[in-house]
């Protein structure tokens with residue numbers, strides 16, 4: 001349909017899914033930051049649906065398929081100050097529509113974990129994901145079994161989380177080359 005209009009825009013399902021991701025980040029941020037969170041991700045641009053492949057910060061699409069290939073969502077959750085004692089979960093189901101996603105940066109968001117409800121399925125749907133950055137969150141070893149469902153993953157960054165180094169190696173060494181695993185303790 002978009003091609004009939006003479007230009008190739010991003011997929012409507014992916015555009016809608018990105019707007020849901022924006023709403024999610026607003027919902028897990030402190031009040032007063034709404035305008036600071038992904039301001040270029042807007043529903044409409046001069047009355048036309050805005051093209052998420054064009055000028056949406058942190059979104060990179062495949063030039064041919066116009067499907068989202070890379071998402072940089074680092075430092076998107078905004079907090080006045082970080083309280084380590086409060087749990088906060090990332091909803092991986094939000095990424096389900098992005099079948100061609102190869103690179104996902106979720107660093108610096110201080111999530112303590114992921115919603116385990118259907119989490120296996122959610123990660124499993126990211127069949128092409130090669131790079132995942134979860135640095136500067138606060139996840140522990142309970143995330144490792146889910147990471148093992150990412151069958152295309154070659155680079156995983158878990159710096160500055162609450163992962164036990166040795167258990168990490170046992171948990172994910174099976175498929176990942178140790179050189180690609182970046183783990184640092186946060187104390």
Ligand SMILES: *[C@@H]1O[C@H](CO)[C@@H](O)[C@H](O)[C@H]1NC(C)=O
Nearest residue numbers: 061062063064065066069102
């Ligand atoms: C974009 O998609 C096309 C068609 O699926 C594929 O051949 C190409 O390798 C993709 N480009 C990149 C940079 O992944």
Ligand SMILES: *[C@@H]1O[C@H](CO)[C@@H](O)[C@H](O)[C@H]1NC(C)=O
Nearest residue numbers: 058072073074075076105108
């Ligand atoms: C996210 O990471 C990219 C690449 O490392 C960087 O260029 C960008 O400034 C970062 N964004 C934020 C909001 O920190």
Ligand SMILES: *[C@@H]1O[C@H](CO)[C@@H](O)[C@H](O)[C@H]1NC(C)=O
Nearest residue numbers: 020091092093094095115117
């Ligand atoms: C996670 O996101 C999915 C897809 O948008 C939604 O259906 C589900 O209710 C969300 N789960 C939680 C716990 O918020």
Ligand SMILES: *[C@@H]1O[C@H](CO)[C@@H](O)[C@H](O)[C@H]1NC(C)=O
Nearest residue numbers: 087112113114139140141142
């Ligand atoms: C690890 O994280 C999960 C999810 O946030 C939490 O339920 C669990 O209590 C944590 N385990 C430890 C040992 O901290």
Ligand SMILES: *[C@@H]1O[C@H](CO)[C@@H](O)[C@H](O)[C@H]1NC(C)=O
Nearest residue numbers: 107108133135136157159182
């Ligand atoms: C891992 O990610 C963090 C946050 O983006 C970054 O500061 C760090 O340099 C990365 N580590 C490696 C080895 O790439």
